[in-house]
Amino acid sequence: MKFHPTFKTGAMATALLLAFATTVQAGTGPTTISERARAIQAKAINLDTHLDTPALFSRPGWKISDRHSFEQDGSQIDYPRMVEGGLDGGFWVVFTSQGERDAQGDLKARDAGLKRLSEIREMVAANADKFELATTADDAARIKAAGKKSVYISMENAYPLEHDPSLLSFYYKQGLRMISLAHISHNDFADSAGMGVAPEGEHGGLSDKGKAMIAEANRLGIILDQSHASNTVFDQMLALSKAPIILSHSGAYDVFAHSRNIDDARIRALASKGGVIQVNSLGGYLIDTGATPEYREEMRKVYAAFGGQRRLSDAERAQAKAKIAELDRKHGIRTADFDDYMRHLLHIIEVAGWEHVGLGADWDGGGGVEGYEDITALPKVVQALLDAGYDERQIGGILGGNTVRLIREVQALADPEAVKAALE
């Protein structure tokens, strides 16, 4: 065997790379961001369509205007980090986890939804120099030009509307512009996709109440979000909705077969009707982490021992993290990284076409992977898209232009009389 003359140089390069690998982990994405990537991002409107950060607004002592660290308190979005990462805003979520579907449960959900809605509005009012409520497509660019971050409001899980669906018009008046029907279990509106393997449906997709909600959302120009709902709901929503729909935080089933992800045929159907899919960064939906029901149960117990995941003090969080690292080792759990995220994103761009893709990383809702831990890492996506050969126009669309187009289209198809009546 004859060695190539450059073998020596090659070996040196390998040795250097190995040395480098001890400080930079494989799969964690670009290590430097080019001037071109920075310039593209600065010009684009950067919107994430699924920010679960409002769940933190009631955490004692937590302020969006302060800089936090993911390492210390587990949070992924705040104003200083949005500035650093170049995020111009997005859809801030009124999320309610699914509970009992009886009269008492429905009332509790109604109140929880209204409370979260007012927390979002209060955050904007208390930080009027940094944030502004956004309700139309043009607001995104206007608010960015004014040097502020846009706050569109969305609802994840329509459970708060089970008691009284007509509350939707009140939410609309308060700024709601996007809604998903179900979360990780079925509710009165729709069947859920579940958490891994799709469960048997309850309504055969949408219930009559769910179908009525679709018609009402269309009338008001509220974007319909299919994320978390079943495949049958996807098919029915796409057929029934007069306006294009969104998947505010979803991944590719053909990359990883998880019931929360959507298959290529449906991605193509979504795009053919003008819809947009926003790619999620929740590790358990990106790769097979090897998590078993026993592992999940043990993890749940770790958090339960501290009184729940959201209520941890920094010290408790550190203790919980150490316990979970131990559990991960015991169960041989794999963690997803930036490359895994990009695999889904690039696949979806390929299948849908770049005009139908965006970002919905599920920050503060379980999203984030190694090398993409919080919003400060957003420029890495821009660099990775450039490295993959996408140009300024395409990247601008993916960062937020496509979402703005969708808002415009959905609102243009609304019934002006219904909008007028709701705003009165």
Ligand SMILES: [Zn+2]
């Ligand atoms: Zn979600």
